Amino acid sequence: MRWKTRIVLFIYFVFGLSYHVMAQEKDSLSIILKDLENKYNVQFNYAPENIENVFITSPEASLTLSDVLLYLENNTDLKFNDSENGIVIITKPLRLFCGYIKSKEGNLPIEQATIQTKNSGTVSDETGYFEIEVKNTNDRLIIRSLGYNTINIFFENNQKSTCRDIFLEQNIESLSEVFLTNYITTGITKTNLGSYEIDFAKFDILPGLIDTDVLQSIQAFPGILSVDETVSNINIRGGSNDQNLILWDGIKMYQSGHFFGLISLYNPQITKDVLLIKNGTNASFTDGVSGTISMNTDTKLNTKTTGSIGFNLIDLNGYLNLKISDNSSVEIAARKSLSDFTETPTFNRYFERITQDPDFENNTSNVLNTNEEFDFYDFSLRWLYEISKKDKLRINFINASNKLVFDENTIIDDLERSKESKLTQNSIAGSVFYKRLWNEKLHTTFEFYETDYKLQATNANILEDQRYLQENQISESSFKLQGNYKINKSIKLNLGYQFVETEITNLDDVDNPVYRLLISEVLRTNGIFSELSYSSPNNQTHINFGVRYNYINKFKKSLIEPRLSFTHGFWNHFTIEILGEFKSQNTSQIINFQNDFLGVEKRRWQLSNNNTIPIIQSKKGSFGINYSKNNYLISSEFYYKFVKGITTQSQGFTDQFQFEKSSGTNTVYGLDLLLRKSFPNYNIWLSYSYMDNNYSFNSINQNPFPSNYDTTHAATFGSSYIKGDFKFSLGLNWHTGKPITEPVEGNEIVNNEINYQSTNSSRLDSYYRVDVSALYMIDINRKIKGQFGGSLWNVLGTENVINKYYTIDNGSVIETNEMSLNFTPNLSARFIF
Incomplete structure (x- = not known):
């Protein structure tokens, strides 16, 4: 048995020696450093993550400190720097x-x-x-x-x-090539197609804004403003709001604002960029005879999960960009008004602004409105899925709502009575986008969307025991096929087909006496388009020429719409641009009565009937020249716009033509001018617009006369200062007052009707507003950043009259003034992770 004992002892010795060697090799560097600190009376300074999972054999005890440090450098991936005060700094070499x-x-x-x-x-x-x-x-x-x-x-x-x-690899879906960077401020560029892009990831700050409100931001461009200060009534070069094509990731939207137009419907956290086109539109777009506002979410997969939670004095909001896998990610954004939790001064200012109409405030002196509540929310989702390197899928969804509720109270026969009135505005839409990259020269896309909009008002007339129900509903479906082929490095060809079906339903329902009018109409449009683009080898000349053919089945009507954009750079610092387009649209917004939908949202969408409500068609042309050098920019553009098929009901008349039903034309001549100078931390700009904007209507003998949106002169001054994580912006806005029609002084009423002067022969006082905003970013910890902001809208509290109209009450003319938003502060906080 002795030989067995010897074998066991030998195995034990071998494994014990191996274990001892392995144990030596696995000594943690952190333990070794503590032993060395005690032995050599030194101190090691290091980042803990630099020595994590580092294991080496302990140095021999006979070595000097210098030899030990050399030994450690040779056996680790670290640098040991000895100092005279007994401190050894450990770093990772670059x-x-x-x-x-x-x-x-x-x-x-x-x-x-x-x-x-x-x-x-x-x-x-x-x-x-x-x-x-x-x-x-x-x-x-x-x-x-x-x-x-x-x-x-x-x-x-x-x-x-x-x-x-x-x-x-080339990104075929990349945005149009930039022609002028930092057009107004950082993140705003002008492309070689004559359009404008705002990249909100690079966007700095604009006066009065602490969130990147899309439809407020685009009003910084010359030629764009809102005569009633709402984002739901943006006027592009003197056109009415219904002449704007508003797209969210390719989905046509019929509702654009919360608070019935005071803030943008589109959540700024999920909106990556916006494309603004005033002329020279791509042939793939239809509708929007005045302009196009195309908002987009991010088209790139997220490599890691990010998000934010924030609030301001109007709403609570959250955002999440969730990485699902290496080829899939989801973006989610949501906002909810603060009305369920608290009422802030800002919220109250906004509420007063939208409910100042007399028809809302009190129907008569015997009726009192109480329990007034307002609420809004929006929810947006975008899912990206890269099926393969050549196949990409995107799905979008958006849902938004506004709701205003109040009680009408009165006393009848000594009994207190109350009835509820309510106004709701909802949009829900979804889309599917699929792209196939066949090779480096050819890719195709397929887009489908469904968009639905509903405006509903229940007006309870408690004195007459009457309920008046109004509804305006839209349901639209569309699919588009496109093929993009790169003929060579300079020439590209785009071909496509689009089908659009639009159904609009209008309801007026009264219960006492019983009256019900329901009208539902459908239009189907087939469109074929083609576009050829050329870029010179030196990248100085760009030409896009396209043609769109629309056929409207119901009217058997064909429309041919050429589009052109041409830009050319010369003398190193100059560029010229020539833009032109023909466009058409089948929908418009009309106002039947000023007290429609409780007098809060008066406009309803309606389809063209090719008779009393014609198809709206436009012809536009413009010429611009730009100079950019040494952080100076001078940009000017002269333009002409002719629109036919507009109706008096779509233009918002409040005078003798309020109930007139006539079609006509709108002619606009104008100039947009921008001057901008950038310094290392400071940016200033001045924009000016001039327009001559006139109507001519078939049944009105005063032609031509100024448009309701004729703001002849408009100027904006803006400035921004950026230092590190601090941003500050100050600006002022001024424009001539909009045209109005006043009664004949001394002879205001004739035959129990208001005796008006010539249409739009008077004007409101000039509009003036000063705004301030500031933002500050701070690192709360390694994973969370905080962004805090404040803004002052209308700092000086200027009382601007934005509309004026007249009514008769008990034989007297009553003047009603609609006022702009007064001094309104706002604060915000956002935590980004």
Whole structure:
């Protein structure tokens, strides 16, 4: 048995020795450092994450401190720096990573590509070369270049002795090439198609805004304002709001505002960018004879989950960009008014603004409105799924609502009676977008959307024991097929087909006496479009020419609509642009009575009937010249717009033509001018617009006369200051008052009707407003950032009259003034993670 005992002892000795060796190799560096601190009377300073999971054999006891530090450097991936005061600083040495950025197509170098890590960044030179210091072996490098897909690479997979080539693929869906950067402020650019883009990821700040309200932001551009100060009545170069095509990720929207127009319906947290087109529209777009406002969510997959929670004195809001997998992500955004929780001064200001109409305030002196409640919410969702490298799917959904409720109270026969009146406005829409990349030259897209809108009012007339119900509903479906083919480096061709079916239903229902009028109409439109684009090799000349053919089945009507945009750069700092388009639309908003829908939201959508309500058609042309050098920008554009098929009911008359039903034309001549100068931390701009905006109607003998939206002169001054994480902006807005029609002085009433002067022969006083806003960003901790802001709208409390009209009451003329939003403060806080 002795030999067995010897074998057991031998095995025990071998395994024990192996364990001792392994134990030595697995000593934690943190433990070793503590032993060395006691032995050599030194102190090691280091970031804990730098020595995590580092295990080495302890140095021999006979070594000096210098030899020990050399030993540790040779056996770890760390740098040990000894100082005279007995402190040894441990750091991770920086590594240098280099490469050449090239295009996958053509193998050409890409200049000015940005390369970023968590701690540093650089750009590539004219040969595409770059080098960047990398702190950690698992650092991720993000490489971006305009017109190419962003890529991510990891340093640990690319440690080579020589620099490597990195190839970027062209991004066919990239935004139009930038012609003028920082057009007004950072994040606003002008493209080679003559359109404007706001990238909210780069957006700085505008006066009076602490959130990136889309429809408020675009009013910073010359030629765009709202005569009644609402986002639901934006006037692009003197056109009415119903002449604007509003798109959210390709979905046509018929509702644009919360608080019945005071703030944008579209959640700023999920809206990545907005495209504004005043002329030269792409042939793939239909509708919107005055202009196009196209909002978009992010089209790139999120690499990690991010989100935010915030509030201001109007609403609570939240946002989440959730990474589902490497090829799928979801964006969710929601807002809810504060009315269920508290009433703030800001909320009350907004509520007073929308309910100042006399028909809402009190029907008669014997009726009192009580229990007034207002609420709004919106919910937005976008899902991205990359089926493969060549197939991409996007699904969108949006739901928004406004609700106003109040009780009408009175005393009849010594009994107190009460009835509820209510106004609701809802939009719900969804879409599917699919893109197929067949090869580097050809890709196709398919889009489908369904959008529904409903405006409903129940007006309880308690004195006459009457209930008046009004409804306006829209249901629209559309699908679009497009093919984009790159003929060569300079020429691209776009072909497509679109089908649109629109149904609009209007209801007027009275219970005493019984009256019910229900009208439902449907129009179907087939559209074929084609567009050819050319960019010169030196990138100085860009031409887009397209044609759209629309056929309306119900009227057997064909419409041919050419579109053109031309831009050319010369003398290094100058560009000229020539834009033109023909467009048409089948829908418009009309006002039957000023007290429709409780006098709060008076307009209802209606389809063209090709007779009393014609198809609206426009012809537009413009010429512009721009100069940009040394952070100076001078931009000017002269334009002409002719619109036919408008009706008196769609233009919001409040005078002798309020009940007139006539069609006519609108002719506008104008100039838009912008001057801007940028400094390192400061930016100032001045915009000016001039327009001559006139109507002519078939059954009105006063033609031509000023349009209801003729603000002859409009000027805006703005400034912004940015220092680190602090942003401040101050601005003022001024424009001539809108035209109005006043009664003949001294002879106001004839035959129990108001005796008016010539139509729009008078004007309101000029509009003037000063706004201030500020934002500050702070790092709360390593994972959460805080953004805090404040704004003052109408700082000086200017009492601007935005509309005036007259009615008869007991044989007297009553003047009614609609006032703008008075001094309104707002505060916001957002926590970003």
